[in-house]
Amino acid sequence: MKxxxxxxxxxxxxxxxxxxxxxxxxxxxxxxxxxxVTVASLAPTRAPAPAAPGPSAHPACARxxxxxxxxxxxxxxxxxxxxxxxxxxxxxxxxxxxxxxxDFSRFATLFAQRSSVADEVTTCxxxxxGKAGLSEDEAATLLRWIACGAQGGGAGDP
Numbered sequence: 180m181k182x183x184x185x186x187x188x189x190x191x192x193x194x195x196x197x198x199x200x201x202x203x204x205x206x207x208x209x210x211x212x213x214x215x216v217t218v219a220s221l222a223p224t225r226a227p228a229p230a231a232p233g234p235s236a237h238p239a240c241a242r243x244x245x246x247x248x249x250x251x252x253x254x255x256x257x258x259x260x261x262x263x264x265x266x267x268x269x270x271x272x273x274x275x276x277x278x279x280x281x282d283f284s285r286f287a288t289l290f291a292q293r294s295s296v297a298d299e300v301t302t303c304x305x306x307x308x309g310k311a312g313l314s315e316d317e318a319a320t321l322l323r324w325i326a327c328g329a330q331g332g333g334a335g336d337p
Contacts, residue, residue: 240303255331286332
């Protein structure tokens with residue numbers, strides 16, 4: 180590493196000389212060297228987020244979003260929406276407990292939250308325990324639809 184020469188203190192304005200003096204005095208007053216700065220020490224201090232339900236809740240779950248859209252994408256009206264109607268709309272539509280912020284009967288909302296839907300399907304977190312889960316074919320259809328661009332909300336979809 181190449182050393183860089185510093186300008187003599189006499190060339191600094193008075194305010195700069197005062198700051199340098201304070202900094203040197205502060206360093207000399209320290210009895211021990213300061214703790215090293217690490218990435219962890221720079222992280223914001225806040226309570227950790229609660230752990231999301233994941234594969235540990237469903238150890239047999241091993242689903243992945245396809246890396247590309249192989250073949251024709253699933254048709255929204257005839258393949259995707261019926262799955263949502265059977266497995267999701269009870270909570271995610273109308274007066275369902277999650278409909279206020281996740282109304283999947285509205286295509287625009289579903290499209291905007293498609294990444295979250297993929298996360299929930301790949302970790303087998305939705306439908307939640309106690310509800311009828313997705314079959315592997317249903318999960319594969321939803322994940323392939325998302326991988327293919329989540330297209331298909333037609334004029335009849337809000």
